[in-house]
Amino acid sequence: MxxxxxxxxxxxxxxxxxxxxxxxxxxxxxxxxxxxxxxxxxxxxxxxxxxxxxxxxxxxxxxxxxxxxxxxxxxxxxxxxxxxxxxxxxxMPSGTLRLTATGDYGTAVVAPALADFMRAHPLLQVDLALSDHVSDLIAERFDLAIRMGRLRDSNLRSARLSSFRQLLVAAPAYLARRGEPRTPAELPGHDWVALALLSSPLRWTFGAPDGSRRTVRARQVAQANNVAAAHALVLHGAGISVLPDYLVTDDVREGRLVVLLAQYALPECGIYAVYPGKQPPAKVRAFIDHLRARLAAAA
The missing domain is CATH 1.10.10.10 (Winged helix-like DNA-binding domain superfamily/Winged helix DNA-binding domain)
Known part of the structure; x- marks a missing residue:
């Protein structure tokens, strides 16, 4: 037969x-x-x-x-x-690059990097999906995800791209009303905008200049389910919060936000490219290299 x-x-x-x-x-x-x-x-x-x-x-x-x-x-x-x-x-990068990232990082960093990448590869199409939930790359047919912080255990491959700092910030209007904290011990007395998607949104550990560590529990007055919303609340004087440096750098430079307790360090977080399969296609490899180089130049 x-x-x-x-x-x-x-x-x-x-x-x-x-x-x-x-x-x-x-x-x-x-x-x-x-x-x-x-x-x-x-x-x-x-x-x-x-x-x-x-x-x-x-x-x-x-x-x-x-x-x-x-x-x-x-x-x-x-x-x-x-x-x-x-x-x-x-x-050679070709076809459609389908990737996902968080709303804040995708808007602030990934989208501008993609625009440059597309100019270098005019035959490539891009499908960018922004979401704060962790997507199933295989089930949702994503080529690549840009993820922040600690990675979950999985069968996916990952490449570290860079890192970002977490900054304690507040608006000048809030500080004029409530005063500026000078040590972590003063934070429980301040209004805190919590990020609900974190596992411990009110518990923070600060590293002091002498190497000691101090963990404090903040007092929540508001919470938001994504970083962009928390950022907006802080900008409008609702309270203090910890936000990523890539989101608040312009605000700090232009005086819309103030970095607090700058002498105390919060843990740095990793930025990763995550993808399925042992041999990613050229479009994935090329964008990982492009984004890593862009982040290194901005550091």
Missing amino acids: AGEVNLNRLAIFVALVQAGSFTAAAEALGMTKAMVSQHIARLERELGVTLLLRSTRRMTLTEAGTAFHAACVRILGEAEAAIEQVGRNQD
């Missing part, structure tokens, strides 16, 4: 027809003449038709053999083209 045909024998059959004899085909394929003959005989048995008429001095294709040869040439050509296309995809 056709379903039992060994497809490797199609290539041997095409090589035999092209070579014109069993002896020449065996030399071209690196096989013995007997082995080539066995493969053709088995192929004919699997198909249930005679492909070649043989004599001591020549071979001739039957009508079925002629039609089958044409089909085999087409099939092998399409297979070769498919293999070449896969190779090109591994070497």
